[in-house]
Amino acid sequence: MNDSNGIRWGIIGCGLIAPKFHRSLLNTGEGRVVAAASKSMRRARRLGDKTGIPHLYDSYSRMLEEEDLDAVYIATTHNVHADHALLCLERGIPVLVEKPLTHHASDAERLIRTARARKVFAMEAMWTRFNPSSIRLQQVLADGVIGEVQHMKAEFCVRMPLLAPKMMPWNRMYSPRLAGGALLDLGVYLVAYARMIFGRDPETVESSITPAWTGVDKTTAARFRYPDGAVAEWRCSFREARPRDVVLTGTRGTIHVSLFTGADQFTISRDGEEDSVIHCEKSGFEHEIREVHRDLREGRTESERMPLQESLEIARTMGRVRSSA
Structure with missing residues (x-):
């Protein structure tokens, strides 16, 4: 995190939410998106055309291996949030995971265990909590x-x-x-x-x-x-x-x-x-992004306002909603 342009972000998932994150990050003045990856290079290029993100990939793993990233925003579909977060955490790369953190509490437990064992920052992007x-x-x-x-x-x-x-x-x-x-x-x-x-x-x-x-x-x-x-x-x-x-x-x-x-x-x-x-x-998203930046600069591995246990309890309650219907 010695880049004069601030914290270097990567994005996994190039759907509709990714440009909003990119704009919000620029609004903070504290970082930039240096790379984005999608399963489809066509979709990655579409995001690149909209945003000017310089490095585009059709492989998540290759982006993580080739880029020097301080953090990754997980913007894929709910069913693969855990898998894509783990790709980053296992490489020691902090993650901001779009809500819901995972679609089942068991996946949230797996993600949290890995983040804590490796002492790597992870947070659910529950942006409303930071407004x-x-x-x-x-x-x-x-x-x-x-x-x-x-x-x-x-x-x-x-x-x-x-x-x-x-x-x-x-x-x-x-x-x-x-x-x-x-x-x-x-x-x-x-x-x-x-x-x-x-x-x-x-x-x-x-x-x-x-x-x-x-x-x-x-x-x-x-x-x-x-x-x-x-x-x-x-x-x-x-x-x-x-x-x-x-x-x-x-x-x-x-x-x-x-x-x-x-x-x-x-x-x-x-x-x-x-x-x-x-x-x-x-x-706006700016507030949760600033929270991540503060935590990374100060060496924290969890947000005090949105800790991982909070996300886990939310996931468990979501499971109770499903099972009680």
Whole structure:
């Protein structure tokens, strides 16, 4: 990490999320993407044409062997996150793995064991955890502004037209082979958010799943109950567009977070008082990238805000959602 241009990144997977990561990295001013790899050189070149990434590969292993990389962003489909992260970790290369960390808790355990045994940095790219609004919200809750949180209600629903290409079985969203489905793509944000708010695993999980014709879930709804009586209710779906809102109800008031994944403000309501709007810095991938850079510079092998145990517990809760439906 002695490069005058900052931390040198590689990207594994050249799909739609890769250009967004590239732009966000440039916005930090702290690093650059020096190489990207895809199974298809055509797709790698398409990313190179969009971004100017200089070195392109159709072999993940060859990129890792030939390039001098400080970190790798794993942007492939859910089903191979663990395999591609392990390719890097076994070579001593830190990884930022797109959410979900893996599609099964057993794979998350395998990834985490390897990272810890080799003392190599690894983090799930749960970018919402690092957004300024999320950090400020946690501070407000810790200060007891709305008292004890008793209930969370949240939705993350995105409409996909019946005959749109994204509905076809070769699209990752609806592909069982690629670990598609609303739970893994959208619901993981809601499970992670509940974990952030309540700070622990639910005591009981109740869920219902509506399958798509391909076999993956197109809608999942769940209710988490906690030992102190608190409840989190959430729903994710590919069937319809709905406001991506979170409402937290406490013993002394409520908090409404609009568009929670990219929120830059939230509203506090308390009886007998005017609503208070808390404004925050803009959300984006930049914040999680800066977190990785800080951790690498300071020699940490895990993020304090998104440690690997947190990702493992989220993966385990996702498994409970599937099994209880």
